[in-house]
Amino acid sequence: VDLPSTVAGAEGVRGRRPAVGEPVLDRAFRLLGCFQPGDAALSLASLSARTAIPKATALRLARKLVEQGALERQDDGSYVPGLRLLELASLAPRGHGLRAIALPYMEDLHVATRQHVLLAVREEHASVLVERLSAHEAGRMMYRVGGRMPLHATGVGLVLLAHADFVTREEVLRKPLIIEPESIRVSDLAVRRRLDAVRREGIAVMARPHPEPMVSLAAPIFGRGGEIVAAVSVVAPDGGPRPRELRAAVVTTARAISRGLLL
């Protein structure tokens, strides 16, 4: 099903051809999604190679995506994700919608603690970082806005998993639970115990040695119906403020954002 679209279109066997548009949209999102954090820009050849879309088709799709502003074409002919994506994303309630409500409270926490402050939501079996405030002087972090983080290996992830629906939780716990970059496998029983503690104490505390020794304290943000919507955390380096000094501030911030969501 990955023929160039002209070939697929010319096939024309009634009833056997997939509904018009389905492969095109899939391919378009494959192109948009093949960029990686380290990429400056991708040539047509790289786009084609990464997505396994033939070059001629990739070129036609890329041109259409440039017309829509979803890709931008550089002077040297290479492509980068376009600003139009930001405009579209800005109306996603779980992205910038949530962020607009949470940001002032996150800033207060950031100013009060001078540490990293993170906001994340769950997307399937991962968490996605919606916002991150970092001070110049705070330690180095592995995660970036829009990037995915494992549910079982971060403070915000543990909070999102602890309050997720039963089916999602079991699906995640049934998979191998690996902590990267050390490739340490943790048992589902150990994670279950952690999740119990998170629910009981209303906060997750997770120490991580990479890329620098840090501790994350995360608390849940609830929606109108009492369902979990997001998690907020403060991440401090080893030797910075002690977890017990940050606890009340994180919980207070999470509750303030939950209250903000009701307005």
Next chain:
Amino acid sequence: VDLPSTVAGAEGVRGRRPAVGEPVLDRAFRLLGCFQPGDAALSLASLSARTAIPKATALRLARKLVEQGALERQDDGSYVPGLRLLELASLAPRGHGLRAIALPYMEDLHVATRQHVLLAVREEHASVLVERLSAHEAGRMMYRVGGRMPLHATGVGLVLLAHADFVTREEVLRKPLIIEPESIRVSDLAVRRRLDAVRREGIAVMARPHPEPMVSLAAPIFGRGGEIVAAVSVVAPDGGPRPRELRAAVVTTARAISRGLLL
């Protein structure tokens, strides 16, 4: 060319049918782009009405977009823009790429002044707000992240226009130059004089009475080749700090971000 795609597909007149995929992508982006800031969620009927895409086609497209995560389906069957858009947008160099470099400097300016701090780039004949830091106590603002602002009526817009290429500048100045929401028309000569001053002084100062009396001070951020990349501004309410007190801070911040882009 806006027939339901099944009809267009069944047409089957060889050579007359548009290339497969083109109308589909256009329609998909029309669906994604029809959400407005005030919308909580849109029903299928609203999506269809706003985009003039027949309901059956809109449903099929919406389902594909939900599969891709570009739309999310609520429990009541309505749709909202999806988190996947944030993930894709996060790799746009003019969006989150620029933002990641600029944000710490913007925070410094925000902490030092306690006023709104804005970051914007030009997209065709408008500017797009890439980031906004707002204090609880700062005045109300008309603009939101991902939203468009006129080039001739905002501080950041004047900076972006003053340093735009000649062709773009003339295209913008040839159109009617209206200031909203008052619907005041300004002459292109008046804007040209302002742009001269912006280039000469390295800063734009723009007072606006709506929604509250405020003054914006904006400065240019330049890229590696000396081309304009973005503009940063501080926006203060009438009766807040005087423009002359903010001038050096804004210019310093813009230069720091320009320097950050070279690393």
